[in-house]
Amino acid sequence: xxxxxxxxxxxxxxxxxxxxxxxxxxxxxxxxxxxxxxxxxxxxxxxxxxxxxxxxxxxxxxxxxxxxxxxxxxxxxxxxxxxxxxxxxxxxxxxxxxxxxxxxxxxxxxxxxxxxxxxxxxxxxxxxxxxxxxxxxxxxxxxxxxxxxxxxxxxxxxxxxxxxxxxxxxxxxxxxxxxxxxxxxxxxxxxxxxxxxxxxxxxxxxxxxxxxxxxxxxxxxxxxxxxxxxxxxxxxxxxxxxxxxxxxxxxxxxxxxxxxxxxxxxxxxxxxxxxxxxxxxxxxxxxxxxxxxxxxxxxxxxxxxxxxxxxxxxxxxxxxxxxxxxxxxxxxxxxxxxxxxxxxxxxxxxxxxxxxxxxxxxxxxxxxxxxxxxxxxxxxxxxxxxxxxxxxxxxxxxxxxxxxxxxxxxxxxxxxxxxxxxxxxxxxxxxxxxxxxxxxxxxxxxxxxxxxxxxxxxxxxxxxxxxxxxxxxxxxxxxxxxxxxxxxxxxxxxxxxxxxxxxxxxxxxxxxxxxxxxxxxxxxxxxxxxxxxxxxxxxxxxxxxxxxxxxxxxxxxxxxxxxxxxxxxxxxxxxxxxxxxxxxxxxxxxxxxxxxxxxxxxxxxxxxxxxxxxxxxxxxxxxxxxxxxxxxxxxxxxxxxxxxxxxxxxxxxxxxxxxxxxxxxxxxxxxxxxxxxxxxxxxxxxxxxxxxxxxxxxxxxxxxxxxxxxxxxxxxxxxxxxxxxxxxxxxxxxxxxxxxxxxxxxxxxxxxxxxxxxxxxxxxxxxxxxxxxxxxxxxxxxxxxxxxxxxxxxxxxxxxxxxxxxxxxxxxxxxxxxxxxxxxxxxxxxxxxxxxxxxxxxxxxxxxxxxxxxxxxxxxxxxxxxxxxxxxx
Numbered sequence: 078x079x080x081x082x083x084x085x086x087x088x089x090x091x092x093x094x095x096x097x098x099x100x101x102x103x104x105x106x107x108x109x110x111x112x113x114x115x116x117x118x119x120x121x122x123x124x125x126x127x128x129x130x131x132x133x134x135x136x137x138x139x140x141x142x143x144x145x146x147x148x149x150x151x152x153x154x155x156x157x158x159x160x161x162x163x164x165x166x167x168x169x170x171x172x173x174x175x176x177x178x179x180x181x182x183x184x185x186x187x188x189x190x191x192x193x194x195x196x197x198x199x200x201x202x203x204x205x206x207x208x209x210x211x212x213x214x215x216x217x218x219x220x221x222x223x224x225x226x227x228x229x230x231x232x233x234x235x236x237x238x239x240x241x242x243x244x245x246x247x248x249x250x251x252x253x254x255x256x257x258x259x260x261x262x263x264x265x266x267x268x269x270x271x272x273x274x275x276x277x278x279x280x281x282x283x284x285x286x287x288x289x290x291x292x293x294x295x296x297x298x299x300x301x302x303x304x305x306x307x308x309x310x311x312x313x314x315x316x317x318x319x320x321x322x323x324x325x326x327x328x329x330x331x332x333x334x335x336x337x338x339x340x341x342x343x344x345x346x347x348x349x350x351x352x353x354x355x356x357x358x359x360x361x362x363x364x365x366x367x368x369x370x371x372x373x374x375x376x377x378x379x380x381x382x383x384x385x386x387x388x389x390x391x392x393x394x395x396x397x398x399x400x401x402x403x404x405x406x407x408x409x410x411x412x413x414x415x416x417x418x419x420x421x422x423x424x425x426x427x428x429x430x431x432x433x434x435x436x437x438x439x440x441x442x443x444x445x446x447x448x449x450x451x452x453x454x455x456x457x458x459x460x461x462x463x464x465x466x467x468x469x470x471x472x473x474x475x476x477x478x479x480x481x482x483x484x485x486x487x488x489x490x491x492x493x494x495x496x497x498x499x500x501x502x503x504x505x506x507x508x509x510x511x512x513x514x515x516x517x518x519x520x521x522x523x524x525x526x527x528x529x530x531x532x533x534x535x536x537x538x539x540x541x542x543x544x545x546x547x548x549x550x551x552x553x554x555x556x557x558x559x560x561x562x563x564x565x566x567x568x569x570x571x572x573x574x575x576x577x578x579x580x581x582x583x584x585x586x587x588x589x590x591x592x593x594x595x596x597x598x599x600x601x602x603x604x605x606x607x608x609x610x611x612x613x614x615x616x617x618x619x620x621x622x623x624x625x626x627x628x629x630x631x632x633x634x635x636x637x638x639x640x641x642x643x644x645x646x647x648x649x650x651x652x653x654x655x656x657x658x659x660x661x662x663x664x665x666x667x668x669x670x671x672x673x674x675x676x677x678x679x680x681x682x683x684x685x686x687x688x689x690x691x692x693x694x695x696x697x698x699x700x701x702x703x704x705x706x707x708x709x710x711x712x713x714x715x716x717x718x719x720x721x722x723x724x725x726x727x728x729x730x731x732x733x734x735x736x737x738x739x740x741x742x743x744x745x746x747x748x749x750x751x752x753x754x755x756x757x758x759x760x761x762x763x764x765x766x767x768x769x770x771x772x773x774x775x776x777x778x779x780x781x782x783x784x785x786x787x788x789x790x791x792x793x794x795x796x797x798x799x800x801x802x803x804x805x806x807x808x809x810x811x812x813x814x815x816x817x818x819x820x821x822x823x824x825x826x827x828x829x830x831x832x833x834x835x836x837x838x839x840x841x842x843x844x845x846x847x848x849x850x851x852x853x854x855x856x857x858x859x860x861x862x863x864x865x866x867x868x869x870x871x872x873x874x875x876x877x878x879x880x881x882x883x884x885x886x887x888x889x890x891x892x893x894x895x896x897x898x899x900x901x902x903x904x905x906x907x908x909x910x911x912x913x914x915x916x917x918x919x920x921x922x923x924x925x926x927x928x929x930x931x932x933x934x935x936x937x938x939x940x941x942x943x944x945x946x947x948x949x950x
Contacts, residue, residue, distance in 0.1 A: 111131055111134050111135065111136050111137060112136075112137050112139060113136065113137070113138045113139070114139050114141070115138055115139065115140045115141070115145075116140075116141045116143070117143070117145070118145040118146050118147055118148070118151060119151065121138075121140070121145050121147070121185070122147060122151035122152075122154055122155065123154075124138055125155050125158075125168065125169070125170075126154050126155035126158075128170070128171065128172040128175060129172055130172050130173045130174060130175075130206075131172065131173070131174040131175060131176075134174075135173075135174030135175065135176055135208065136172060136174065136175050136176070137175075137176040137177075137178060138175070138176070138177045138178070139178050139180060140177065140178065140179045140180065140183045140185075140214065141180055141181065141183075142179075142180060142181030142182050142183060143182075143183065143184075144184045144186065145183070145184065145185045145186070146186055146187060146188055147167065147168060147185075147186070147187040147188075147189065147219075148187070148188060148189065149188075149189045152167060152187070152189055155169065158171050159171070159205075160203055160204075160205035160234055161205060161234050161235060163196060163197045164197065165197040165198070166197050166200065166203045167187050167189060167191070167198075167200065167201055167202075167203075167219055168185070168187070168201055168202045168203065169203050169205070170202065170203070170204045170205065170206050170209055171205050171206050172206045172209075173206045173207045173208050173209075174206075174207070174208040174209075175206060175208070175209050175210070176209075176210040176211075176212070177209075177210065177211045177212070177214065178210075178212045178213055178214075179212070179213040179214040179215075180213075182215070183213065183214045183215065184214070184215040184216075184217055184247070185214055185215070185216055185217070186216075186217035186218070186219065186247075187201065187218075187219035188219065189219050190219065190220055190221060190222055191219070191221050191223070192221065192222040192223050193221070193223050194223045194224070198221060198223070199221070199224075199228040199229055199232075200228065200229045200230075200231070200232045200258075201216065201218035201219055201227060201229070201230050201231070201258060202216065202230065202231045202232070203232050203234060204231065204232065204233045204234065204236060204239060205234050205235065205236055206236055207236050207237050207238050207268070208237075208238045209236070209238075209239050209240070210239075210240040210241075210242070211231075211240070211241050211242075211244055212240070212241075212242045212243055212244070213242070213243045213244075214243075214244060214245075215244070215245045215246070215247060216230050216231070216244060216245070216246050216247070217246070217247035217249075217257075218230045218246070218247075218249065218257060218258040220249055225251045225252070225253065225304070226249045226251045226255075226256045226258075226304055227249055227256065227257065227258040228258060228259070229258050229259050229260070229261050230246050230257055230258030230259065230260065230277065230279070231258070231260045231261070232260075232261040232263055233261070233262050233263060233264055233267075233270065234263050234264065235263070235264050235265075236264060237264060237266050237267050237268025237269070237270065237289055238267075238268040238269050238270060239262075239267075239268075239270045239271075240270070240271045240273070241260070241271070241272050241273070241275050242271070242273045242274060242275075243273070243274045243275075244274070244275045244276075245275075245276045246258060246275075246276060246277040246278065246279075248278040248299075251304055253304040254302045254303050254304040254305075254338070255278055255302055255303060255304065256278060256279055256303060256304040256305060257277055257278040257279055258277070258279055259277070259279035259280050259281065259282060260272065260275070260277060260279075260280075260281045260282070261281075261282045262281070262282065262283040262285070262286055262291055263282075263285055264285060264286065265285060265286065265287050265288055266286075266287075266288035266289045267283070267286045267288070267289035267290060267291050267325065268289040268290075269289065269290060269292070270289065270290070270291045270292070271291075271292045271294065272291070272292070272293050272294070272296050273292075273293075273294040273295060273296075274294070274295045275295075275296050275297070276296075276297040276298075276299065277297075277298060277299070278298070278299045278300065278303060279298070279300075279303070279305070280298065280300075281293075281296070281298070283325070283326055286325045286326065287325060288325065289325060290325055290326070290327055291325060291326045291327070292327045292329065293326070293327065293328045293329060293330070293331050294329045294330060295329075295330050295331075295332075296328075296330070296331045296332070297331075297332045297333075297334070298331070298332070298333045298334065299334045300333055300334055300335050300336075300339055300344075300345075301334050301335060301336040301338070301339070301358040301359070302336060302338060303338065303339070326350070328350040328351055328352045328353060329352055330352050330354075331350065331352060331353045331354070332353075332354045332355075332356060333345060333353065333354070333355050333356070334356045334357075334358050335355060335356070335357060335358065335361070336357070336358045336359040336361075337359050337360060337361050337362060339361075341355075341361055341363065341367055342363065342365050342366065342367050342368065342398065346367055346368055346369050349369055349377060349380060350377075351377060351378040351379055351380070352378065352379045352380075353379075353380055353381070354380075354381040354382075354383060355380075355381070355382050355383070356383045356385060357382075357383065357384045357385050357387040357389075357419065358385070358387075359387060360387045360388045360389070360390070361387065361388070361389045361390070362389075362390050362391075362392045363389060363390070363391055363392060363395065363405065364392050364394050364395060364396065365395065365396055365397070365398040365399075365403075366398045366400070366402060366403060366404050366405055366406065366407060366427075367389065367405065367406045367407070368398060368400055368402075368406075368407045368409065369407070369408050369409070369411055369414070370400070370407075370409040370410060370411075371409065371410035371411055371412075372410060373410065376410040376411055376412045376435075376436075377410065377411045377412070377414075378411075378412045378413055379412070379413050379414075380408075380411055380413075380414045380415070381414070381415040381416075381417070382414075382415065382416050382417070382419065383415075383417050383418055383419070384416075384417065384418045384419020384420070384443075385418055385419075386418055386419075387419060387420075388419070388420040388421075388422055389405065389406065389419060389420070389421050389422070390405075390421075390422045390423075390424070391405055391422070391423050391424045391426055391427040392424075393424070393426075394426075395424065395426040395427055396426070402428075402432075403426065403427055403428050403451075404427065404428050404429040404430075404431070404432040404453075404457075405421055405422075405423050405427045405429070405430050405431065406421055406430070406431050406432070407429075407431070407432040407433070407434070408431075408432075408433050408434070408436040408438055408461075409434045409435060409436065410434070410435050410436065411436045411437075411438070412436070412437055413437055414436055414437065414438045414439070415438070415439045415441065416431070416438060416439070416440050416441070416443055417439075417440075417441040417442055417443065417467075418441070418442045418443070419442075419443055419444075420443070420444040420445075420446060421443070421444070421445050421446065422444075422446040422448075423446065423447055423449065423450035423451075423453075424449050424450065425449055425450065425451065426451070427450055427451060427453075428450065428451045428452070428453040429447075429450075429453040429454055429455070429456075429457050430445040430446065430447050430450070430453075430454070430455045430456065431445055431455065431456050431457070432457045432459070433456070433457060433458050433459065433461045433463055434457075434459045434460065434461060435459070435460055435461060435488075436461045436462075436463075437461065437462045437463075438461065438462070438463050438464070439463075439464045439466060440456075440463060440464070440465050440466070440469055441465075441466040441467040441469070442466075442467035442468050442469070443467075443469055443470075444469075444470040444472065445469075445470070445471050445472065446472040446504075447471075447472060447473055447474050447476075447477045447504070448472055448473070448474040448504055449474055450474060450476055450477070451476060452476045452478070453476070453477070453478065454473075454477055454478045454479055454480065454481065454482050455471045455472065455473065455477065455480055455481065456471065456480065456481045456482070457481075457482050457484070458481065458482065458483045458484065458490050458491075458492055459484050459486055459490060460484075460485055460486045460487070460488040460489065460490050460518065461490055461491075462489075462490070462491050462493070463491070463492050463493070464493045464494075464495060465492070465493070465494045465495060465498045465500055465524070466495045466497070466498050467495075467497075467498060467499070468498075468499045468501075469498060469499070469500050469501075470500075470501045470502075470503060471500075471501070471502050471503070471504075471510070472503045472504040473502070473503070473504040473505045473508040474504055474505055475505060477504070477505060477508050478508070478512070479508050479509040479510065479511070479512045480502050480508060480509070480510045480511060481510065481511040481512070482511075482512055482514065483511060483512070483513045483514070483520045483521075483522060484513075484514045484520060485518025485519050485520045486518055487518055488518045489518050489519050489520070489521075490518065490519075490520045490521075491520065491521045491522070491523070492511060492521075492522045492523075492525075492533075493522075493523045493524060494522075494523065494524025494525055495524065496524070498524065500524075500525070500535075501569075502534060502535075502546070502547075503569055506537075506547035506548070506549045506550070506568075506570045507547065507549055507550060507553070509532050509534070509546060510525070510532070510533065510534030510535070510546045511525060511532065511533040511534055512531055512532055512533075513531045513532075513533065514531065526544070528544045528545070528546055529544065532546060534546040535564075535566075536564050537550075537551070537563070537564055537568050537570075538550075538551035538552075538561050538562060538563050538564060539551065539561075539562045539564070540554060540555055540559055540560070540561055540562075547568070547570060548561070548563055548568050548570050548572050548581075548589065549570055549572050549573070552572050552573070552574055552579065552581070555577070555579045556577070556579075557577040557578060557579065557602070558577075558578065558579065558580075558604065559579055559580070560579070560580040560581075560582055561579055561580070561581050561582070562582055562583070562584060563581065563582065563583040563584060563587040563589065563610060564584055564587060565583075565584045565585055565586035565587050566586060566587070566588065567588040567613075568587070568588060568589055568590075569590060570589055570590055571589070571590045571591040571592070571593065571614070571616055572589060572591070572592050572593070573592075573593045573594075573595065574592065574593070574594040574595070574605070575595055575597075576595070576596055576597060576598055576602075577602065578602035578603055578604045578605040578634065579605065579606075580604070580605075580606040580608070581606065581607050581608070581610070582606070582608045582609055582610075583608065583609040583610035583611070583642075584609075585609075586611075587609070587610050587611065588610070588611040588612070588613060589610055589611075589612055589613075590612070590613065590614035590616070590627075591612055591614050591615060591616060591626070591627045591628065591629075592607060592612075592627075592628050592629070593629045593631075594628075594629070594630045594631070594632075594634070595630075595631045595632055596631070596632030596633055596634060596664075597632060598632070598633075599633070600633065601633040601634065601635045601664075601666060602632075602633065602634050602635065603634075603635040603636055604635075604636055604637075604638075605630075605634050605637045605638070606637070606638040606639075606640075607628060607638070607639045607640075607642060608638065608639075608640050608641055608642065609640075609641045609642065610642050610643075611642070611643040611645070612627045612628065612642060612643065612644045612645070613645060613646065613647040613648075614627065614646070614647065614648055615627045615646055615656045615657070615658075615678070624655045624656075624657050624660065624680075624683065625655065625656045625657065626656075626657045626658075626659070626660040626683075627644050627646070627656075627657070627658050627659070627678075628644070628658065628659045628660070629659075629660045629661075630660070630661045630662070630665065631661075631662050632662075632664055633664035633665075633666070634664065634665055634666070634668070635666045635667055636666075636667040636668075636669075637665065637667065637668040637669070638668075638669050638671070639659060639668070639669070639670045639671070639673065640669065640670070640671040640672050640673065641671075641672050641673065642673045642674075643673070643674045643676075644658040644659070644673060644674070644675045644676070644678070645674065645675075645676045645677060646658075646676065646677040646678050647677075654679075655679045655680060656677075656678045656679045656680070657678060657679065657680045657681075657682070657683045658675045658678045658680070658681045658682060659675075659681070659682045659683070660682075660683045660684075661683075661684050661685075661696060661699075662685065662696075663695060663696060664696065665684070665696035665697070665699060666696070666697055666698065667697070667698040667699075668696075668698065668699045668700065669700050669702065670682065670699075670700065670701045670702070670704060671700075671701075671702045671703055671704070672702070672703045672704065673704045673705075674704070674705045674707070675704060675705070675706050675707075675709065676706070676707040676708055676709075677707075677708050677709075678708075678709055678710075679709075679710045679711055680709070680710070680711040680712070680713075680714055681706050681709045681711075681712060681713050681731070682701065682712075682713035682714065683714050684696055684699055684713075684714065684715050684716065684718050685714065685715075685716035685717070695717055695718065695719060696717075696718045696719070697718065697719040697720050698719070698720045698722075699715070699718055699720075699721055699722070700721075700722035700723075700724075701713055701722070701723045701724075701726055702722065702724055702725050702726070703724075703725040703726065704726045704727075705726070705727045705729070706726065706727065706728045706729065706731040707729045707730060707731060708729075708730050708731060708754070709728070709730075709731035709732060709754070710731075710732065710754050710756055710758060710759060711732055711735065711758075711759050712728070712731060712732040712733045712734055712735055712759075712762075712765075713733070713734050713735070714735045714737070715734070715735070715736050715737070715740045716737045716738045716740070717737070717738035717739060717740060718740045718741075719740065719741050720741055720743045721736075721740055721741065721742050721743060721745075722742075722743045722744045722745075723742075723744070723745050723748060724744050724745065724746050724747050724748060725747050725748065726748045726749070727748070727749045727751060727809070728748065728749065728750045728751060728752075728763070729751045729752055730751075730752050730753065730754055730755075731752075731753070731754060732753060732754060732759055732760070732761065732762055732763075732765070733748070733750050733762060733763040733764055733765070734763075734764050734765070735759075735764075735765045735766075735767075735770075736764075736765070736766050736767075736770035736771045736775075737766075737767055737768045737769070737770055738768060738769060738770075739769045739770075739771065739772045740770065740771050740772070741771060741772050741773060742771055742773075742775050742776070745764070745775065745776070745777055745780070746776070746777075746778060746779040746780060747779050747780065747806075747811055748763075748780045748781070749780070749781040749783075749806070749809045749810070749811060750763035750780065750781060750782055750783050750789075751781070751783055751809050752783055753783070760791050762789070762790065762791045763780070763782055763783070763789050763790065764777060764789070764790050764791075765790070765791040765792075766790070766791070766792045766798065766800075767791075767792070770792070770798070771798050772798070773798065773799075774798065774799045774800065774801075775798060775799070775800035775801075776800070776801050777790065777800055777801060777802050778801055778802065778805065779805065779806065779811075779814070780805055780806065781805065781806040781807070781808065781809055781811055782805060783809075789802070790802070807821065807886055813886050813887070814885075820841060820842065820843040821840075821841070821842045821843075821850075821881075821883050821886050821888060822840070822841045822842075823838055823839070823840050823841075823881060823888050823890065824838065824839040824840075825838050825839075825890060826888070826889070826890055826891065827890065827891040827893075828869065828890060828891070828892055828893070829892075829893045829894075829895065830862070830869070830871035830892065830893070830894055830895070831871060831894070831895050831896070831897050831898075832871055832872070832873055832874065832894060832895070832896060832897040833870075833871060833897055834870075834871045835868055835869065835870050835871070836868070836869045837867055837868050837869075838867045838868075838869065838879075838881075838890060839867070840852055840867055840881055840888075842883035842884075842886075850883045850884050851883070851884075852867070852881050852882065852883050853881070853882040853883075854866065854867060854879065854880070854881055854882075855879070855880045855882070856877055856878075856879055856880075856892075857877050857878045857879075857880065858875070858877035858878075859872070859877075860872060860873065860875070861873060861874075861875040861876065861877040861892065861894050862877050862879065862892045862894055864879050867881075869890070869892060871892070871894040872894065873894060874894050874895060874896050875893075875894055876891070876892065876893050876894070877892050877894075878890065878891055878892065879892055
């Protein structure tokens, strides 16, 4: 008995140590006379052959995962089944209330080729029974040589209440494209027919339905690369044939994918239904306008056109459509329409890019390009409500009225710019951005600034209190001597200033592509100023031939000022091989280029009156003062310019100044030629003279010539003049001036010593010829540290400066003295030993704990049993 008690106690205690196992309850599939389980094609064929009405509950076929291929032999077993008095179908369904459900991935197909156009051989699945449901299967229609593919994947014939749910159809490939077969609701009374989560690569036709309803939920038609793309008639061939009246078809959501093989205006837009999304899979070229048109009392609702980044353009044969209009795209009587992620582009055969009439439309991430077109506009908003979102760009051309016209006609019209929208107006910047015209209704614009006189947009420039939508419009309106203030932000404009001298001044952050100033009069225009603007482009202008300039002046100007600008080239338009920051021809009488940053050009300045016109007055008094040049291949060029001043400029990875055709120099000093371009096309130079470069003398003293091994001055053999290089700077900031010392280097400029310690500084000083230059050493505080012949001795704790002087050129060494015997910092790595660590085995610990618990429980149970035995005595 005692042994039994011990065994029981151990067993009870050990039970707590058994690991836990998760158990999932599995319910077995219950079968009855209404459920047929099918696992292969033979069983499917047998089910088709023996199908019967399922009564009120219906009959259900459950297909396990796999591919079911109906062969000719299998089809022969049920070839006598009749639908509409015809036999010999590939997959006929004659029973009522039949449900076919796939479990997992199920594909039903056939390898039988009927090679006929007869009706019974046209279809893959032919349904003649009411209440049929096909769910969670993929249908791959059989290949029919007669059609080089297939015709209909599913046809409902004189029956109703069909449900296709979670059904995919597989396309068949042919030489003319892909086609997976259409879905044909071929009945007058569709009852309650539903297509839900269905995909196919053909159209859906419900043209015969006059009773009941066909409901479409999440239907996707992939009409790209389609064998029947471009084919249409009044009866068949549409991507969507909604029926005669359309009242029996309810589209809750449908997506149609198209490409350039699709006749988008006729196959898609002509009978477009509510709640439809059209997605572009390629660029589309239209021979006629793409029109989406509803009715006065029955507008199209919830229509989306998603371009997926593609472009819709007018073809070379674009013509007036059946509505008698030649706009590229039009929405007419459409509620809650969306046009997104697309570029619309006209040509000379089209009028408006987008015409919106009696419609509510959202335009998001869209470009409307009217560069080449008939007289019209990128966007017309007539008695409509249009909202702009994302990035929207309007591009105008020579025949554009303006970018957008908002016209209420006899109702109301509105253009609303979303808070997060970025709207730009490009192309011909002389065209107004948004112009409002009212007939008897009211037009409103929100999200754009009111510029006055019915014009709305962003303020690009101002003249006093007057606001302008483009810099060019402001420049055109400015009178001689007035100031045009360019607003902050990038303005993609190359501004032309004609026959006047104005002041063009930028706000902080103002950016322009370029400026062209042309004076065609004999009058000398005075005071042209370009100030505080970031320029980023260069283009072919006027008579520059092969050069591309950012700021270009032609004609007679006096006292021109170009100051505090950034000319940093980002791109070049045209095919110019040479890019120039500032270009002038003849007739410049005084020009100050001051405090600019000029970067990434072939030539930073090009002043060549001889090249421009030898008969005109030469340019004089051109000054470059305090500019920074970077990454310039050919520097600043002067060809036959009198009284040139180049002073206080810095050249970084840039060649310097070139002179040709007998220019004269007023001042060429205090420039820092820091470094030179890697491209040696023009040589590596600070100053270059050739072909009679200068007349008289050229004093080149007081410049910094860099530290690279270069030719500071390049001259040609036919150049006969005197130049001096007696004095120069030895630092790029031009603070150290010296006549002898050319190289002065120290190996230390900051040292730290303990009291009593010594340190020798290595110093090198050489003159122009490489000979040593003596160095004089002094300490500014000998109580802290002394120096003799480059040897520094630390005296007491503190700081001082040691000065090295090589014939007037000085270098300074900062000296810090600390107390002697200070603690030496301990390397933290020496205080730490790599000690192996062991991670407890949690499973072992839990097992030990379990055994411990088992022992305790066993003891407790024995105690209880023994007490009970004692009590029982």
